[in-house]
Amino acid sequence: MKQIQEVSEAATALGLLEAVEAMKAGRSLPQYRPLLAMMHFAPERVDAMLRFCKGKPDTPIAYVPPRWGAATPAKVAACAVMAGCRPDYMPVLLAAVRALQARDLNAVGVLTGTGPQTPLVLVHGPVRGKIGINSRGNALGPGVQANATIGRALRFVLAAIGGSIAGLTDRATLGQPGKYTLCMGENQEDSPWPTLHADRGMDRGTSAVTVIFLRGNFDVFTVGQQPESILRTIVNGLKANSHGNVYYGGELAVFLGPDFATRLAAAGYSKADAQRYIFERAHVRAGDLPPEDMQAVRNFRYDEFPDLSADTLIPPARRAEDVLLVVAGGHGIHITISPTAGGLSRSQTVPVEG
Numbered sequence: 001m002k003q004i005q006e007v008s009e010a011a012t013a014l015g016l017l018e019a020v021e022a023m024k025a026g027r028s029l030p031q032y033r034p035l036l037a038m039m040h041f042a043p044e045r046v047d048a049m050l051r052f053c054k055g056k057p058d059t060p061i062a063y064v065p066p067r068w069g070a071a072t073p074a075k076v077a078a079c080a081v082m083a084g085c086r087p088d089y090m091p092v093l094l095a096a097v098r099a100l101q102a103r104d105l106n107a108v109g110v111l112t113g114t115g116p117q118t119p120l121v122l123v124h125g126p127v128r129g130k131i132g133i134n135s136r137g138n139a140l141g142p143g144v145q146a147n148a149t150i151g152r153a154l155r156f157v158l159a160a161i162g163g164s165i166a167g168l169t170d171r172a173t174l175g176q177p178g179k180y181t182l183c184m185g186e187n188q189e190d191s192p193w194p195t196l197h198a199d200r201g202m203d204r205g206t207s208a209v210t211v212i213f214l215r216g217n218f219d220v221f222t223v224g225q226q227p228e229s230i231l232r233t234i235v236n237g238l239k240a241n242s243h244g245n246v247y248y249g250g251e252l253a254v255f256l257g258p259d260f261a262t263r264l265a266a267a268g269y270s271k272a273d274a275q276r277y278i279f280e281r282a283h284v285r286a287g288d289l290p291p292e293d294m295q296a297v298r299n300f301r302y303d304e305f306p307d308l309s310a311d312t313l314i315p316p317a318r319r320a321e322d323v324l325l326v327v328a329g330g331h332g333i334h335i336t337i338s339p340t341a342g343g344l345s346r347s348q349t350v351p352v353e354g
Contacts, residue, residue: 049077052090054354061094062101065108067163071097075161076153083153088131089146091354092209096121096154099211099348100162106345110213111164115244116176117213117341119158120253121151121183122326124197125207127352128185135185137330140217140255151181176216184328190258191327192265199271199321200349207352212253212324213341215244221334227267230260230335231277237337238282238316245316246284247293248342249301252317254278255336257329271325279320283313300343318343 050057053073060070073090076097080090100107100119110117123133134144142148158164166175188195188204197208220237222229234254238245245252264274286294287310298308305312316339317323324347329336340347 045081046074046077048087049080049085049090050074052087052354053077053094062098064097064100064157064162065164066111066169068101068108069161069163071157071161076157079156079160080149080153082156083149084145085149085153086131086145089150089153091207091352092121092123092127092131092133093150093153093157095209095350095352096150096211097157099209099350100158102348104346105211105213105348106341107213110341110345111158111162112169112171114171114173115215115341116172116174116179117215117244117345118176118179118182119154120178120210120212120214120338121154122196122210122212123150123183123185123208123352124188124195124202124210124349125205125352127207130207133183133185135187135328136190139184139187139329140182140336147183147185148181151178151183154183155179155181178214178216182214186326187258187328187330190262192262193271193325193327196324196326197349202349202351208349209352210347210349212251212338212347213345214253215339215341217255217336217338219334219336223333225263227264227269230264231274232281234278234335234337235282237335238278239284242289242293243316243339245339245342246289246314247297247300248344249304249315249318249322250342250344251322251324251340251347252342253324253326253338253340255326255328255338257332257334258327259331259333260335261327272320275323275325276320278323278325279315279317282316284316286310286312286314 050073055073057074058072060072062071064071076094080093128135132146134147164170186195195204196210198204202208220233222233286297286308297314
């Protein structure tokens with residue numbers, strides 16, 4: 001029974017795209033009609049999506065892991081319709097899809113493991129306001145169509161085109177809610193610092209998307225208002241000694257509300273200063289790990305710590321600049337820390353076209 005269910009789930013995801021392609025070619029597939037009706041599917045909705053795409057509908061724009069399926073605009077449009085996207089969301093979704101095939105993102109390795117990591121679509125630049133991406137209060141929560149449906153559409157792309165199917169190629173032990181949808185904007189209007197895409201060489205006024213594989217999110221907060229209180233709160237949160245970044249290093253994501261970012265900047269902290277503070281203090285002592293895990297760190301991060309001992313202090317990222325400090329969300333005292341896939345993956349930032 002379990003195997004039948006697994007095959008059924010995979011066939012459902014792939015079959016929806018087959019049905020859409022058949023309808024666009026004028027062929028009838030009666031076996032898919034009930035499912036398509038349930039999804040409120042219609043060829044004209046796919047056509048509306050395609051009006052916001054460059055290039056030919058059937059020419060691949062990317063190859064999606066883990067099975068490296070060809071992502072054509074028509075197939076991505078079908079996923080967007082299933083997710084409830086508006087047509088003008090397509091340029092952002094297509095940018096995220098293009099990012100998935102980047103070698104350094106290592107999506108095939110990350111998507112097929114037992115960890116809970118899933119891609120965050122982080123949107124930068126004027127396209128956020130144009131299509132209504134929420135980058136302020138409750139940015140990671142419900143209530144905004146663009147955030148909810150773009151993240152959901154990318155999940156459909158991974159399943160229906162890439163073949164990332166829970167229980168088949170996706171072997172996650174527990175997974176996480178972000179596997180349903182995970183998308184938000186960077187709050188650059190309320191930020192005193194350069195944006196992430198500006199850090200990576202793009203103009204602040206350019207629209208772009210960053211795809212980051214996150215293992216999950218956890219909340220820390222402080223009622224303190226001094227810069228040291230804010231930064232020490234982040235450091236203390238990162239001293240939990242069993243999150244993935246201890247083992248794999250790489251990048252780490254910290255989402256800081258504009259109130260705290262403004263206080264830090266007013267006290268003279270640049271973004272680089274805050275990143276360096278976190279990197280230099282958020283250490284875990286190797287000897288506090290179980291012996292097997294200490295050996296795992298020795299194996300995974302040997303190039304950083306060839307002489308690892310019990311007294312070695314392990315930072316949560318490879319370099320200070322790998323602490324991805326992003327201003328997002330609204331007013332308040334809460335900070336979201338997101339361990340990433342670490343050294344297994346490097347986030348990718350690509351421009352939004354169109």
